[in-house]
Amino acid sequence: MSIERRNAGSKKASAALLSRAERLCHDKNLRFTPMRRRVLAELAASTEPLTAYDLADRVREEKRVAPVTVYRALEFLLDAKLIHRIVIRNAYTPCDHAPHHDATPVFLVCTHCGSVEEIPSETFQHDLSETIAEIGFEPKSRVFEIEGECARCHASSDR
């Protein structure tokens, strides 16, 4: 659903994401630097998650941009919850759910086209948290990523 939207109307979706970022930075008195904007715009325009190296290639103009500069921008965008890190790809994708969500989403990662769909996980996380608490385990991080075939790729492979 969100991938559909990102593919079909990526300009619209990225404009919405950029204005969301502007509002958030203004409200929290944070600087939305040109590099932060460039990195977010590249992620919003991409149909699949991008690594820091992909981004360093895309945002460089006359001179090379060091990956560390891109990493700093990515850290800012992660903290602001404007993007997410896809661990199994070591890559980044814009957040599909405005304005904010606390629960870690589930990411459906297509192994064919590379698209990522973000779906809410509140219901199952509640059950999961109870089970984890019963065991007495103290979770520090949560990663919910499922690899497979997206609806579009699945439909085209069925023929």
Ligand SMILES: [Zn+2]
């Ligand atoms: Zn999100």
Ligand SMILES: [Zn+2]
């Ligand atoms: Zn796919």
